[in-house]
Each structure stands twice: as structure tokens, then as C-alpha cells.
Amino acid sequence: MLKDSQDAWGHIFMDYLKKGVGFEITERDDGYFDVTEGPRLYFKKYANWGEHEKRAMKYVRGRVLDIGCGAGRHALYLQNRGLEVVGIDISPLAVEVCKLRGLRNAMVLSITQVSSKLGKFDTILMLGNNFGLFGSFRRARWLLRRFHAITTARGRIVAETRDPYKTDSPDHKAYHQWNRERGRMPGQVRLRVRYKKFVTPWFDYLMVSKREMEEILRNTGWYVSQFIDGEKGMYIAIIDKKPLI
Numbered sequence: 001m002l003k004d005s006q007d008a009w010g011h012i013f014m015d016y017l018k019k020g021v022g023f024e025i026t027e028r029d030d031g032y033f034d035v036t037e038g039p040r041l042y043f044k045k046y047a048n049w050g051e052h053e054k055r056a057m058k059y060v061r062g063r064v065l066d067i068g069c070g071a072g073r074h075a076l077y078l079q080n081r082g083l084e085v086v087g088i089d090i091s092p093l094a095v096e097v098c099k100l101r102g103l104r105n106a107m108v109l110s111i112t113q114v115s116s117k118l119g120k121f122d123t124i125l126m127l128g129n130n131f132g133l134f135g136s137f138r139r140a141r142w143l144l145r146r147f148h149a150i151t152t153a154r155g156r157i158v159a160e161t162r163d164p165y166k167t168d169s170p171d172h173k174a175y176h177q178w179n180r181e182r183g184r185m186p187g188q189v190r191l192r193v194r195y196k197k198f199v200t201p202w203f204d205y206l207m208v209s210k211r212e213m214e215e216i217l218r219n220t221g222w223y224v225s226q227f228i229d230g231e232k233g234m235y236i237a238i239i240d241k242k243p244l245i
Contacts, residue, residue: 010093
């Protein structure tokens with residue numbers, strides 16, 4: 001759980017919900033800063049979603065776990081479709097925003113705390129680039145085996161990421177090389193988020209190519225059944241369950 005002084009996301013979401021204002025600054029461990037699209041992205045109505053997101057919704061089924069639910073846009077859409085959705089996030093204020101917006105089941109919980117205590121799920125949702133929450137190659141494989149245990153026989157993961165190699169930025173390419181030299185995956189980003197006086201702790205965020213994703217999934221009981229391409233290197237993977245050997 002984030003302390004209030006660390007809950008940059010939560011304060012961004014709450015300010016946008018109440019006042020319609022907010023911004024998000026990301027800081028990378030090589031000193032690179034970026035100002036993102038901001039909270040508007042997290043509150044977008046379905047009509048304004050990317051086409052790849054809309055297509056991915058067709059593959060969501062049964063009882064759903066939305067990991068990193070943010071302000072709740074995906075969870076609320078699915079709940080309104082009649083699905084049972086459990087949203088989790090490490091941001092207490094984000095969870096509060098979700099509840100204020102009508103999400104019936106949301107709780108403060110990190111991806112590493114997901115367990116059988118939550119029950120069984122048919123779909124695990126990791127949209128909004130949230131494949132990144134796996135953090136690293138090793139942690140991803142550990143979590144995928146845990147996800148295997150908490151999903152039904154028809155379990156499915158719907159996860160979004162960005163191919164880190166689809167960039168012309170010299171800064172990003174230099175960061176990929178620096179990661180290689182440190183023994184990290186090129187798209188394994190260490191960053192933190194800032195908003196006003198609020199700053200998250202440093203955390204690892206993993207972006208991968210399709211080939212790298214398939215390598216991560218190997219022998220974890222999961223496989224990619226379909227890729228759905230978006231814009232600017234973004235894509236969604238429909239990841240289906242198979243017996244764990």
C-alpha cells in the first residue's frame with residue numbers, strides 16, 4: 001500500500017474526478033523525465049478507447065480480476081456489461097475513486113499479493129500497459145504460475161504492453177543499451193511518478209516485444225492465442241491457459 005505522500009496516482013485521479021485537472025510526470029532512473037497524457041487517459045469513455053482495446057473486450061469473460069485498476073475505466077465498463085469484477089491497485093486513493101465512480105468490488109492490493117484468498121477468476125485483466133506490472137523476466141514467470149493457480153480451467157489473461165524497440169528516440173535506445181549492460185531486459189524501465197508534492201517509490205516496469213513475451217510465457221502454463229495490434233508499438237495479447245507441466 002502506498003503512503004499518502006507516495007500516492008501520486010491517487011491524488012491525480014481524485015483531483016481529476018473532483019476538479020477536472022491533473023497531470024502526470026514520469027521520472028526514469030537515467031534522469032529522463034516525461035509528461036504523459038495525464039488523467040484523461042484513465043477516465044476515457046468506451047467510445048474514445050483505442051480500437052485494439054475495444055476488440056480486446058470481446059475476449060473478457062466470466063469472473064474478472066482487474067490488476068492495476070487505476071480510476072476504473074475497464075472494470076466499470078465490464079461491470080456495466082454484467083460481469084463480476086474485482087479491481088485491485090496499490091493506490092488507496094485510486095481504489096476510493098473507483099468506488100466513488102460505482103465499482104462495487106475494489107481493494108488495495110499489489111500484484112504480488114494476489115492469491116487464492118480472492119477466489120477463482122476466468123479472466124485476469126492487465127490493460128493500460130499493465131503487463132508492465134510484472135516488473136522483470138523472473139518476477140513475471142513467478143507471477144504467471146501464481147495466476148495459473150487462481151484461474152479456472154478456461155483461464156485467460158488479457159494484457160497490454162508496448163514494444164520498446166519501436167522507437168526512434170536516441171534517449172530510449174541508449175536506455176535499452178544501458179539496461180543490457182546491467183543485465184536487465186532492454187525494456188525493463190525503472191521509474192517513479194510525480195504529481196505536485198507526491199512521489200511514488202521507484203519501481204520496475206516491463207515492456208516487451210512479442211517474441212520476448214512468448215519467451216517469458218514458455219513453460220508457465222500460458223500461451224499467446226492472439227495478438228491485437230494498436231498504435232505506436234502498443235499491442236494486447238490474449239493469453240490462454242494450458243495444463244502446467
